[in-house]
Amino acid sequence: MVAKNLTSPSLNISIGDRETLLKQQGKIIWFTGLSGAGKSTLANALEVALYQQRVHTFLLDGDIVRLGLNQDLGFSDADRTENIRRIAHTAKLMMDAGLIVICAFISPFRKERDLARNLAGDGRFLEIYLNTSLEDCTKRDTKGLYKQANAGTLKNLSGVGSNYEPPVRPEIILNTAELSIEQSIEKILALL
Amino acid sequence: MVAKNLTSPSLNISIGDRETLLKQQGKIIWFTGLSGAGKSTLANALEVALYQQRVHTFLLDGDIVRLGLNQDLGFSDADRTENIRRIAHTAKLMMDAGLIVICAFISPFRKERDLARNLAGDGRFLEIYLNTSLEDCTKRDTKGLYKQANAGTLKNLSGVGSNYEPPVRPEIILNTAELSIEQSIEKILALL
Numbered sequence: 001m002v003a004k005n006l007t008s009p010s011l012n013i014s015i016g017d018r019e020t021l022l023k024q025q026g027k028i029i030w031f032t033g034l035s036g037a038g039k040s041t042l043a044n045a046l047e048v049a050l051y052q053q054r055v056h057t058f059l060l061d062g063d064i065v066r067l068g069l070n071q072d073l074g075f076s077d078a079d080r081t082e083n084i085r086r087i088a089h090t091a092k093l094m095m096d097a098g099l100i101v102i103c104a105f106i107s108p109f110r111k112e113r114d115l116a117r118n119l120a121g122d123g124r125f126l127e128i129y130l131n132t133s134l135e136d137c138t139k140r141d142t143k144g145l146y147k148q149a150n151a152g153t154l155k156n157l158s159g160v161g162s163n164y165e166p167p168v169r170p171e172i173i174l175n176t177a178e179l180s181i182e183q184s185i186e187k188i189l190a191l192l
Numbered sequence: 193m194v195a196k197n198l199t200s201p202s203l204n205i206s207i208g209d210r211e212t213l214l215k216q217q218g219k220i221i222w223f224t225g226l227s228g229a230g231k232s233t234l235a236n237a238l239e240v241a242l243y244q245q246r247v248h249t250f251l252l253d254g255d256i257v258r259l260g261l262n263q264d265l266g267f268s269d270a271d272r273t274e275n276i277r278r279i280a281h282t283a284k285l286m287m288d289a290g291l292i293v294i295c296a297f298i299s300p301f302r303k304e305r306d307l308a309r310n311l312a313g314d315g316r317f318l319e320i321y322l323n324t325s326l327e328d329c330t331k332r333d334t335k336g337l338y339k340q341a342n343a344g345t346l347k348n349l350s351g352v353g354s355n356y357e358p359p360v361r362p363e364i365i366l367n368t369a370e371l372s373i374e375q376s377i378e379k380i381l382a383l384l
Contacts, residue, residue: 051213089260093260150338
């Protein structure tokens with residue numbers, strides 16, 4: 001089947017060609033916040049909501065990346081930096097494929113989040129800061145990490161033994177202790 | 193717009209969901225061969241041919257990866273191994289997004305190509321070996337690398353100062369000194 005309503009590409013397929021075919025513009029949606037802030041929950045709910053609108057997405061999170069691409073990295077500051085650097089570049093490649101790439105990572109340092117923002121370019125990066133308090137995150141303790149950190153058996157947990165640098169000008173701030181999942185998703189979709 | 197003919201996903205979007213939406217199955221098409229064998233030329237021509245069939249693709253090659261994700265790596269055996277390891281995982285993530293991922297890398301070692309094959313899984317990996325001879329590649333010397341290697345100013349060029357391990361059971365073997373671009377693409381499309 002030959003596509004008739006596509007401009008004939010010359011030697012290479014460009015980002016714009018891929019976006020034309022997908023009928024959407026590639027973007028990176030980046031969730032940042034402490035462990036337990038609700039990043040994965042919202043990222044998954046957002047992907048479901050976008051899917052129902054027939055939007056082509058991919059979700060990158062710690063589970064998927066730490067087991068494969070970044071399996072050689074630990075949790076020292078240097079390794080966290082390299083972890084997010086690689087993720088930023090991977091997200092950029094997927095964005096160049098025309099996808100809406102949803103990233104859910106603590107991503108504690110500004111520098112690497114800004115790298116992702118700069119790679120994505122103007123209007124293609126949406127930083128969503130979940131500013132749920134350390135107290136609320138500790139109460140939830142979804143993964144049992146705060147218990148370990150406070151007992152001293154887990155070092156480097158962001159907000160406890162390791163630094164977390166809040167975004168300076170995120171596109172959206174959400175406190176998941178005050179907003180329902182539906183309300184949060186509504187706010188994100190409104191901005192998209 | 194709500195999609196009516198899609199099954200309603202539960203909490204997460206699966207690989208199968210994404211493929212349903214894209215109306216295609218994710219795959220990895222992996223070109224391997226010496227420098228100058230024609231990997232980038234064929235990879236680009238293949239992407240154009242697939243685009244004309246409205247197939248959603250992405251092309252990963254040395255230029256795109258060495259400047260970003262793998263900018264910290266050089267050309268020692270260890271760095272080449274890590275280079276292809278990361279590319280294999282990145283290609284797998286893009287395949288899981290439902291894309292046909294076209295990879296064009298010398299990828300001199302069997303182990304990392306087999307890693308990519310194993311990550312992709314049965315029926316989703318197509319290894320295309322460009323067995324254009326070292327003599328023919330040296331004659332072409334597309335990037336001037338053989339001249340440098342033979343003058344001793346470039347170490348580690350695959351086939352000269354560094355080892356190249358040919359695939360044992362590639363899905364396709366093409367000699368670009370004997371086949372035109374069109375003939376080569378035809379053979380690949382026939383297998384897809």
